Amino acid sequence: MHHIDVSIEKDIFDANNRLAEKNHAKLAEAGIRAFDLLGAIGSGKTSLVELLVPLLKERGLNTGAIAGDVYGDDDFQRIVATGAPAVNANTGKECHLDAHLVQHAIDHLPLDEIDILFIENVGNMVCPTDFALGAEKRIVVVSTTEGDDVANKHPMMFREGTIAVINKVDLAEYVDCDVERLETDIHRYNPEMPVFRTNMKTGEGMESLLDEILR
Amino acid sequence: MHHIDVSIEKDIFDANNRLAEKNHAKLAEAGIRAFDLLGAIGSGKTSLVELLVPLLKERGLNTGAIAGDVYGDDDFQRIVATGAPAVNANTGKECHLDAHLVQHAIDHLPLDEIDILFIENVGNMVCPTDFALGAEKRIVVVSTTEGDDVANKHPMMFREGTIAVINKVDLAEYVDCDVERLETDIHRYNPEMPVFRTNMKTGEGMESLLDEILR
Numbered sequence: 001m002h003h004i005d006v007s008i009e010k011d012i013f014d015a016n017n018r019l020a021e022k023n024h025a026k027l028a029e030a031g032i033r034a035f036d037l038l039g040a041i042g043s044g045k046t047s048l049v050e051l052l053v054p055l056l057k058e059r060g061l062n063t064g065a066i067a068g069d070v071y072g073d074d075d076f077q078r079i080v081a082t083g084a085p086a087v088n089a090n091t092g093k094e095c096h097l098d099a100h101l102v103q104h105a106i107d108h109l110p111l112d113e114i115d116i117l118f119i120e121n122v123g124n125m126v127c128p129t130d131f132a133l134g135a136e137k138r139i140v141v142v143s144t145t146e147g148d149d150v151a152n153k154h155p156m157m158f159r160e161g162t163i164a165v166i167n168k169v170d171l172a173e174y175v176d177c178d179v180e181r182l183e184t185d186i187h188r189y190n191p192e193m194p195v196f197r198t199n200m201k202t203g204e205g206m207e208s209l210l211d212e213i214l215r
Numbered sequence: 216m217h218h219i220d221v222s223i224e225k226d227i228f229d230a231n232n233r234l235a236e237k238n239h240a241k242l243a244e245a246g247i248r249a250f251d252l253l254g255a256i257g258s259g260k261t262s263l264v265e266l267l268v269p270l271l272k273e274r275g276l277n278t279g280a281i282a283g284d285v286y287g288d289d290d291f292q293r294i295v296a297t298g299a300p301a302v303n304a305n306t307g308k309e310c311h312l313d314a315h316l317v318q319h320a321i322d323h324l325p326l327d328e329i330d331i332l333f334i335e336n337v338g339n340m341v342c343p344t345d346f347a348l349g350a351e352k353r354i355v356v357v358s359t360t361e362g363d364d365v366a367n368k369h370p371m372m373f374r375e376g377t378i379a380v381i382n383k384v385d386l387a388e389y390v391d392c393d394v395e396r397l398e399t400d401i402h403r404y405n406p407e408m409p410v411f412r413t414n415m416k417t418g419e420g421m422e423s424l425l426d427e428i429l430r
């Protein structure tokens with residue numbers, strides 16, 4: 001986000017936080033637990049939803065999703081194909097969702113049919129951290145193909161996140177990604193952060209990740 | 216970038232454009248051709264610089280670089296290791312470089328020793344398009360590991376870009392990336408855009424890309 005003027009910015013963040021609290025209250029009232037999905041482009045956010053819909057179903061829980069993208073409905077269509085109710089939230093030119101966009105999306109979801117809501121943000125490791133949406137946890141998904149310096153370059157993502165996922169562990173060797181370095185960097189910025197290593201092609205690591213999400 | 220108010224925004228863009236023109240004039244006066252490197256996190260922007268420094272040297276041209284990142288000096292250190300003069304430009308909280316940051320970076324470069332300047336932006340497919348920096352061409356680097364929907368989701372990147380690079384072609388098969396679809400999407404948004412397929416682990420495709428950059 002472009003920092004124009006500190007007082008204007010503070011107003012924007014305050015207004016956003018108030019709306020985020022409203023979203024949170026509305027979801028809580030409907031008995032829904034909501035989780036943000038943050039991370040770089042292509043890190044595996046939509047794949048995570050695709051994999052967790054059936055795993056949640058096995059646990060007797062119904063998933064819903066908000067698919068946040070600048071443009072298009074690629075992610076929305078993939079989520080709809082899982083059978084989960086979803087809303088497409090296009091930001092137009094913005095590089096992140098905000099609580100207002102999410103408020104509108106919530107209005108279009110069948111809240112009675114949802115237990116767990118995933119809010120997939122635009123692929124971006126910077127601005128989404130500044131905008132609370134109303135979720136109870138923030139899941140940060142990075143992939144080994146982004147390089148093992150990706151955590152070091154984005155301290156705020158991890159300071160403000162709740163759970164970290166290092167995805168595409170199957171491709172680490174092809175990009176010379178040192179997964180230990182990635183995990184060390186994450187813990188330098190957020191010592192308590194649980195970190196999961198996943199391969200979303202095979203589903204490896206998804207059950208333990210889900211345990212932590214629902215904890 | 217968060218769109219706060221259309222008139223404030225217009226002022227910011229106008230001020231940025233004026234500075235970008237100054238940067239361009241200063242570089243031209245020093246006989247330097249400058250190129251923006253844009254793309255998602257980990258798409259291969261720094262790898263491109265690492266590979267082109269020696270190829271440019273073979274053609275009798277000296278490279279310089281500005282390494283733009285939110286935080287840290289990972290890219291800066293990699294570029295310095297190639298022997299090319301470089302400046303580290305940290306944005307702090309911004310998700311993109313602007314002409315003002317680049318102006319300061321230019322002041323710290325040994326302009327006499329540079330023929331070709333690469334300006335590596337923050338990994339982001341949205342906001343960098345709005346901020347001209349003073350370069351003559353914009354090279355947009357995506358990688359197959361981001362998924363074959365990445366071009367469709369980011370029309371402006373390709374409308375405003377000059378040359379497209381589809382990198383990590385060696386990994387396309389592992390992420391089920393349809394490179395043809397990617398190229399079709401790019402040409403839907405920008406029919407004239409030259410598209411190069413590269414493997415920056417082996418250097419495949421880099422000589423023809425360099426021909427196009429210098430054209």
Ligand SMILES: Nc1nc2c(ncn2[C@@H]2O[C@H](COP(=O)(O)OP(=O)(O)OP(=O)(O)O)[C@@H](O)[C@H]2O)c(=O)[nH]1
Nearest residue numbers: 041042043044045046047123168199200201362389
């Ligand atoms: N090999 C491999 N491919 C994966 C893995 N996880 C995801 N992919 C592939 O990586 C690409 C991107 O995954 P997505 O789930 O679309 O990523 P995303 O974070 O939703 O992407 P955006 O919404 O565009 O930011 C797709 O082609 C996936 O099939 C993994 O663990 N291993």
Ligand SMILES: Nc1nc2c(ncn2[C@@H]2O[C@H](COP(=O)(O)OP(=O)(O)OP(=O)(O)O)[C@@H](O)[C@H]2O)c(=O)[nH]1
Nearest residue numbers: 147174256257258259260261262338383414415416
């Ligand atoms: N297998 C394979 N790996 C590549 C290729 N190009 C780059 N990589 C690896 O991908 C990772 C990211 O590459 P970088 O050049 O750092 O990407 P970047 O765009 O500069 O990343 P940021 O500056 O963090 O946005 C590194 O581990 C590279 O070694 C390629 O064509 N094939």
Ligand SMILES: [Mg+2]
Nearest residue numbers: 045046075120
């Ligand atoms: Mg997605």
Ligand SMILES: [Mg+2]
Nearest residue numbers: 260261290335
């Ligand atoms: Mg880089």
Ligand SMILES: [Zn+2]
Nearest residue numbers: 001095127216
């Ligand atoms: Zn932004």
Ligand SMILES: [Zn+2]
Nearest residue numbers: 001216310342
């Ligand atoms: Zn921005």
